[in-house]
Amino acid sequence: MIYEIAQLPIRQERLEMFRTAFAEVVPLLTRAKGYLGHVLAQGIETPDVFNLIVKWQSLEDHTPGFEASEDHRLFMLGLEACFSAEPTVYHVEGGAFT
Template sequence: MITEIAELSIKPDSHDAFLAAVKEAVPLFKRAKGCTAMKLERLTERPDVYHLVISWETLENHTVDFRGSDDFQAWRGLVGGFFAEPPRVEHSATALVGF
């Protein structure tokens, strides 16, 4: 299991429209090969920044399958105009679970 964490800096005063666009995009992730979960978190200390957290079965499900799909283009079309800067994307794998 791979977790994608995308840090999204959003233009001020566009949060409501951005959230509506992400909600509209949920079906794109639901049908993506290997995507098992998706959530959007807003940072408390930096309210113009969100973390999009997506669980993938494999890294390639994100980097090859999804990014090479028409649905990725649709995703970027829905939300790309709200970005104040390019997203920063990192991937992680669980190293330890405490409880």
């Protein structure tokens, strides 16, 4: 099991716009092959940074899988106006929370 961790820096004045936009594009993510769930969490010390943690069956399901898809392009297109900088994405391997 792989977790994708994406740090999404959001323009302070577009926080509500981001929440709305994310709700609109999330179906593009949830229908991806290998998708097993996600959580979107807003930073406490840094409320203009959201952390998107996505559980994938395999790394290949995320990259190249979802990242190379038209759904990913549309997902990012729906959010990009809210970003204050490029998102940072990395992966970790592990089991479910206990």
